[in-house]
Amino acid sequence: MSVSWVLAAVLIIGAAAFFVARTRAARLQPQAGQKQHSLPGYHGSFALILATLPAIIFLAIWKAASPLYIDGAVWRSLPEQVRSAPDMNRSLTMGTIYAIGDGLRRLDAGELEQVRSSQADLKALFASKGLALASNGEAYMIPAAEAYRGMNDASSRYSAIGAILISLAGAYFGLSGITLRRRARNNVERVMLWALIAASTVAILTTIGIVLSMLFQTLAFFRTVPLANFFFGTVWDPRFAAAGSGGATGQFGLIPLLAGTLYIAFVAMLFAVPVGLFAAIYMSEYASRRMRSVVKPVLEVLAGIPTIVYGIFALVTVGPLLRDISAALAGGQPLIMAQSVLTAGLVMGIMLLPFVSSLSDHIISALPRSLHDGSLGLGATRSETVRNVILPAALPGIVGALLLTASRAIGETMIVVLAAGVAANLTLNPGEAMTTITVKIVNQLTGDLEFTSPQTLVAFALGITLFVLTLGMNVAALYIVRKYREQYE
Numbered sequence: 001m002s003v004s005w006v007l008a009a010v011l012i013i014g015a016a017a018f019f020v021a022r023t024r025a026a027r028l029q030p031q032a033g034q035k036q037h038s039l040p041g042y043h044g045s046f047a048l049i050l051a052t053l054p055a056i057i058f059l060a061i062w063k064a065a066s067p068l069y070i071d072g073a074v075w076r077s078l079p080e081q082v083r084s085a086p087d088m089n090r091s092l093t094m095g096t097i098y099a100i101g102d103g104l105r106r107l108d109a110g111e112l113e114q115v116r117s118s119q120a121d122l123k124a125l126f127a128s129k130g131l132a133l134a135s136n137g138e139a140y141m142i143p144a145a146e147a148y149r150g151m152n153d154a155s156s157r158y159s160a161i162g163a164i165l166i167s168l169a170g171a172y173f174g175l176s177g178i179t180l181r182r183r184a185r186n187n188v189e190r191v192m193l194w195a196l197i198a199a200s201t202v203a204i205l206t207t208i209g210i211v212l213s214m215l216f217q218t219l220a221f222f223r224t225v226p227l228a229n230f231f232f233g234t235v236w237d238p239r240f241a242a243a244g245s246g247g248a249t250g251q252f253g254l255i256p257l258l259a260g261t262l263y264i265a266f267v268a269m270l271f272a273v274p275v276g277l278f279a280a281i282y283m284s285e286y287a288s289r290r291m292r293s294v295v296k297p298v299l300e301v302l303a304g305i306p307t308i309v310y311g312i313f314a315l316v317t318v319g320p321l322l323r324d325i326s327a328a329l330a331g332g333q334p335l336i337m338a339q340s341v342l343t344a345g346l347v348m349g350i351m352l353l354p355f356v357s358s359l360s361d362h363i364i365s366a367l368p369r370s371l372h373d374g375s376l377g378l379g380a381t382r383s384e385t386v387r388n389v390i391l392p393a394a395l396p397g398i399v400g401a402l403l404l405t406a407s408r409a410i411g412e413t414m415i416v417v418l419a420a421g422v423a424a425n426l427t428l429n430p431g432e433a434m435t436t437i438t439v440k441i442v443n444q445l446t447g448d449l450e451f452t453s454p455q456t457l458v459a460f461a462l463g464i465t466l467f468v469l470t471l472g473m474n475v476a477a478l479y480i481v482r483k484y485r486e487q488y489e
Contacts, residue, residue, distance in 0.1 A: 010055045015048070037180065048174075263430070311414045359401035
């Protein structure tokens, strides 16, 4: 039985337990001097939790642990000369065995007998069943594949039986103890508290896992490339080499990529921040209700456009337009290339407009109305109110919105690829092409490269550098907010 069917059965049992428990609790008749501790809905929810949560936890643990056991058992059944091979061959061997085991499920009895007697062409036989097999494999793989199939089937069967039995036991316990004084509400609230703690823990552990995964690969990269060459190098020339070719290491200078990332993000913010902030001020302080209902949705439509569309727009329209305008102004020789920092920054700024405007508008609108009315009542104009009252009060939220916008700009890839190119140049001319860290991360992880080569491992070094950069931005923003925020009673 597949996992989806088991989960469906558990949920059905849980739903039935919910309705039965709620009905039973609703029929309870308090005696004189007695009060019902929990509402019927809490009794139903508690029965639902008992019938589903333990079964789901059991199923998750079983599905996580059983592949490890099966993998070890199958590996131990292989000949000694296979197990003594280098570790890099283990994944290939086990992958072939698993592919054969999954393919055996589609064969009839006669075909299985042919396979067992080694008289069948596995590759051709599996191809006739719509399955791709890299090779015919070795003779020892057939018994191992059958053992894998048997253990996998048994594991699925036992996990399904165990989950359903646990679900039924939980439903029985939830239905058998329904009384007036049963603290179902407290139990449900306790479960919800632990669920929230678990969700928070998962989020924290996920973040830690991401950082550690990048960190270990980064350390492997720096065992090959010195720190100084990476952080202070001004040349980016990874010298791609095909897998197994033993190509040269190349040069991995970070400065051109870091400069391009910050330069393009700066140009984008230079356009998006004033336009978006002024739009937010207009919508919150000056625009009529009817005008606001038109302008705000139009701006927010920009947030729903895929970034690849912005990239195409930059490549087809904005880039050639800037190039032609600069050529006309310079008398024939364009000052701005079609793929340039200015093109990418301008289009990225358009993409970031809804982030700045919408977030800033919500922040300004959430301020106490008394600040606005009090300033106007004392004789201040609208512009003075905005400058001296609204903006200082909204500063922490606006800084947060700008931080979110800057992080979005730094992490953008598609617009940069199409609008600024992939050349790692180091220049101050916004009319020339540059690239960013995210673009090179994609480039280094694309292609036929050895995963242990510096050309691939550098992507992790770039990733953790980007992480540290955004973390520094968060710390700086927090410092600015705490230092300059206005406090009101």
